[in-house]
């Protein structure tokens with residue numbers, strides 16, 4: 001069977017502008033292994049070098065996206081990933097920094113050629129959020145479908161699965177498990193574990209330390225985890241700023257706490273993302289992790305890093 005022909009037909013089915021956005025980028029698919037690409041390693045701080053939280057796990061032609069922070073589609077293009085949709089996207093929680101790129105993911109991938117509903121998984125409230133996005137852009141979708149663009153009707157739609165934990169995807173050798181984690185007042189916040197192609201990957205989402213995450217991350221190949229430097233805990237000079245230290249302790253994970261967690265879980269590599277620096281440096285965070293007791297490999301993840 002000619003393997004080139006289906007690829008050509010697939011390419012012809014896409015709008016011309018969707019085919020090569022970043023000609024100098026790596027050729028997709030990259031390999032049959034499970035590759036982690038840290039598309040966005042930022043926080044709510046609009047740092048131009050760190051897009052909003054988004055991590056891709058790529059297995060052959062399948063792309064699984066975890067969170068959709070601001071800038072996600074630009075980073076997908078820069079990473080050489082398909083811009084006409086992902087296999088499925090998994091949202092850790094509904095904080096804006098993790099979901100600002102969702103309308104971008106849904107609508108841009110449609111404009112770039114997607115014709116089937118976007119498959120999304122996330123906490124209760126996800127469906128309402130995506131319904132509101134589609135309502136907000138309803139003028140756009142009508143004009144694109146009925147106007148001269150002849151957009152594919154229905155391609156902008158979403159298949160939203162509201163989950164409460166456990167195995168949420170298990171197909172053709174890729175298993176994805178949602179682990180409920182404590183994140184302040186959020187009733188549902190998830191970490192995700194991916195088991196595929198002989199590798200295991202855990203993405204923490206936003207969380208304070210927990211038994212559940214420590215167990216899920218035991219002996220994994222890659223642990224992508226949020227963090228802040230413990231030495232920077234201080235009240236802030238603003239109304240409500242006296243609660244900031246409590247917020248940090250109840251809602252996020254310090255470098256020392258993460259070092260202790262990783263010393264128990266023993267990931268092959270610990271990737272630091274979503275770092276709330278608060279004036280601190282990368283070295284401070286790395287030192288904090290060592291103080292916590294982890295002696296294994298630690299990497300400060302960059303946008304578009306591959307692991």
Ligand SMILES: [Zn+2]
Nearest residue numbers: 095097098206
């Ligand atoms: Zn966050």
Ligand SMILES: [Zn+2]
Nearest residue numbers: 093095183206
């Ligand atoms: Zn959060």
